[in-house]
Amino acid sequence: MVVKIVATFAAAALLAASPAFAHHGWSGQEGKLVDMTGTVVQGVSLAGPHGTMKIKVKDEVWDITLAPPARTSRAGLTEGIIPVGATVTVRGNRSTEAGRHEMKTVLVKHGAKEYHVYPDRE
Amino acid sequence: MTALQFLQWLEASALGQATRALGVWSYGIINLAHILGIAMLFGSILLLDLRLLGAWRQIPLAIWSGPTTFMARVGFLLAVCTGIPMLSVNATEYAGNPFLLVKFPAIALALLNVWLVHRSEAWRAHRLRELMPRERRRLAVGAILSLVFWLTAITGGRMLGYW
Numbered sequence: 001m002v003v004k005i006v007a008t009f010a011a012a013a014l015l016a017a018s019p020a021f022a023h024h025g026w027s028g029q030e031g032k033l034v035d036m037t038g039t040v041v042q043g044v045s046l047a048g049p050h051g052t053m054k055i056k057v058k059d060e061v062w063d064i065t066l067a068p069p070a071r072t073s074r075a076g077l078t079e080g081i082i083p084v085g086a087t088v089t090v091r092g093n094r095s096t097e098a099g100r101h102e103m104k105t106v107l108v109k110h111g112a113k114e115y116h117v118y119p120d121r122e
Numbered sequence: 123m124t125a126l127q128f129l130q131w132l133e134a135s136a137l138g139q140a141t142r143a144l145g146v147w148s149y150g151i152i153n154l155a156h157i158l159g160i161a162m163l164f165g166s167i168l169l170l171d172l173r174l175l176g177a178w179r180q181i182p183l184a185i186w187s188g189p190t191t192f193m194a195r196v197g198f199l200l201a202v203c204t205g206i207p208m209l210s211v212n213a214t215e216y217a218g219n220p221f222l223l224v225k226f227p228a229i230a231l232a233l234l235n236v237w238l239v240h241r242s243e244a245w246r247a248h249r250l251r252e253l254m255p256r257e258r259r260r261l262a263v264g265a266i267l268s269l270v271f272w273l274t275a276i277t278g279g280r281m282l283g284y285w
Contacts (some may be wrong), residue, residue: 016256047142048149049283069146 012047029104031095033122036103037089044079046072051117053108055088063102064090067117077115078107086110089121125222129213138210150210156204160276162197166190167272174258174265184249219285224278232271239264 038057044066045052051066051073066072082088092105106118116122123131132138141148170190173183209216216222239245242264244257253261 046146046217047144049153052212069149073146116136 026093026104030070030096031093033091033106034051034094034103035089035091036062037087040082040084040086040088043082043084044072044077046079053082055090057088060101062090064092064108065104066108067104072115075115075117076113078119082108082110126214126217129217132206132210133213135210136206138213141207141211149208152204152208156201156208158198159197159202159204161277163201164197164272164276165196166193166197167268170194171265171268174261176262183253187248204231216282219282221278221282224277225275225282228271228275228278232268232275235264235267235271239268 004065023066034059036055038055040053041056041061042054044050046069049068051069053064053066055064065085067075083116087110089109090103090105091107091109092103095104106116106121108115108117141152169188170187172178173181173190178186198269239261242260244253244260245264247253247257248261
């Protein structure tokens with residue numbers, strides 16, 4: 001009985017550790033990098049598991065998902081550094097889900113400034 | 123109040139504002155404490171439930187049950203006290219997330235099971251005397267339900283972040 005229970009837990013642990021479950025992966029994103037230019041409607045927030053901002057591209061508001069807060073901050077992209085209304089260009093991988101306007105972002109350009117939050121993914 | 127209204131209220135609350143203002147490491151640290159709480163909770167529960175299912179019979183249940191239920195309570199409290207601020211950081215992002223409807227009902231069922239086990243004749247008797255086979259079966263059923271409900275709650279909670 002106990003052996004069976006332990007074996008079940010071990011199997012569950014192995015399953016959970018497999019790459020398909022990789023945490024906060026890029027698996028739901030398109031393979032190709034895309035540039036989008038838009039207007040900031042909600043500035044950078046470094047609360048939560050990832051940094052975030054919202055930009056308006058044409059008539060659509062996009063969720064811009066950045067790196068974890070500490071990493072985004074190390075890249076120089078801190079809260080308040082890009083004002084609402086500013087024009088920015090973001091580069092990243094968009095969600096593959098139809099109608100979901102979300103981009104996992106590797107680079108944010110604001111004027112002459114570039115914030116490389118995931119330089120190894122560019 | 124709908125679920126969305128509750129999540130909006132929680133996000134806009136003083137708790138949400140304060141947690142968001144704590145700095146870039148705050149979410150990670152709160153998350154760490156949440157995981158430690160779950161580790162204490164589930165680790166203790168696993169030890170108790172396996173004992174109720176017949177493992178380590180040489181150790182009297184009356185000795186086993188004290189520290190395991192105590193640590194499970196401490197872990198649960200830690201998980202709740204860190205889980206609420208974590209949710210408040212960006213609560214509305216979880217609106218419509220189906221794993222919320224897995225996690226929280228599973229926690230409710232798990233707590234109901236705890237309450238039913240603790241008020242059972244078998245549980246009350248275990249500190250005083252040897253249990254009868256019928257009473258051991260009652261506690262074994264409670265142990266299986268406990269493992270199912272808590273594992274479901276933990277799975278739902280983990281999968282929230284992948285939706």
